[in-house]
Amino acid sequence: MSKDHPTLLVNATEANQRFSRLLAESEQGHEVVITRRGRAVARLLPVFGGDEAETSFGHPVGSDLPDYDKRRALIDTCRQMNKIGLNQGASGNASVRVDGGLLITPSGLDYDKTEPVDIVKINYEGRVLRGSRNPSSEWHFHCRVMAAKPEAGALLHTHSINATTLACLGRSIPPFHYMVAVAGGRDIRCAPYATFGTEKLADAVLTALDGRLACLMANHGMLVMGRDLEDALKRAVEIETLAAQYLKALAVGKPQLLTVGDMDVVLEKFKSYSAWANPKAR
Numbered sequence: 001m002s003k004d005h006p007t008l009l010v011n012a013t014e015a016n017q018r019f020s021r022l023l024a025e026s027e028q029g030h031e032v033v034i035t036r037r038g039r040a041v042a043r044l045l046p047v048f049g050g051d052e053a054e055t056s057f058g059h060p061v062g063s064d065l066p067d068y069d070k071r072r073a074l075i076d077t078c079r080q081m082n083k084i085g086l087n088q089g090a091s092g093n094a095s096v097r098v099d100g101g102l103l104i105t106p107s108g109l110d111y112d113k114t115e116p117v118d119i120v121k122i123n124y125e126g127r128v129l130r131g132s133r134n135p136s137s138e139w140h141f142h143c144r145v146m147a148a149k150p151e152a153g154a155l156l157h158t159h160s161i162n163a164t165t166l167a168c169l170g171r172s173i174p175p176f177h178y179m180v181a182v183a184g185g186r187d188i189r190c191a192p193y194a195t196f197g198t199e200k201l202a203d204a205v206l207t208a209l210d211g212r213l214a215c216l217m218a219n220h221g222m223l224v225m226g227r228d229l230e231d232a233l234k235r236a237v238e239i240e241t242l243a244a245q246y247l248k249a250l251a252v253g254k255p256q257l258l259t260v261g262d263m264d265v266v267l268e269k270f271k272s273y274s275a276w277a278n279p280k281a282r
């Protein structure tokens, strides 16, 4: 330890009473030595630079949890959503399909503080199968969409600025740009408003997603499906970009829309990207 971070000697009784304080000291770089009758019996050593704890066997803590990799990927995707400005704070949520149900982000926990053990496994009725936290309050639409769309591997929900701005205007995104086809059809619908965390909102979202891979949600945000988390995140970025472009075009005038024929040509060309979903309605 450097002389800036002297070693602290604490007897076992005091260590027991003040453990969280000692942990904070360790996080700040102090080595804490716990003594019993004047003899050192244990020590807390600071860990520098690591972003994931490892056990003495070299495995990340919690790596024995079922679906550990998907739990980790879910957290990483949510952190990425915040990092690239697609979502703010803990407002969005995400899920990924696993055997027997889905893994979903917990309610009211910042993504930076979320660990694999905090991710909740639920079945398609929303019953918690594993986890001590409550699932995201939006579990209704995650469950309903995952049950109705067996081809979807992941769902992302965000309150991204531009998509949400359009949603607050109650506007769908028409075919003003050919990339609208990334949502699987000739437009990106806006589901009518319903209170967050309700079955009514799940109904509205499911209707708006008919033949689509994404929708806006009035006065709320957007929802995006993906083959997997990476695919869903890419699509969410595309749709947020389209929303920004559409708002800019609206600010200047009346955007020129593509025809049904134009969009059908694009949808045909996009088939290879969304073959996993094979949406029927256009």
Ligand SMILES: [Zn+2]
Residues within 6 Å of the ligand: 091, 092, 138, 157, 158, 159, 196, 220, 221
């Ligand atoms: Zn929301």
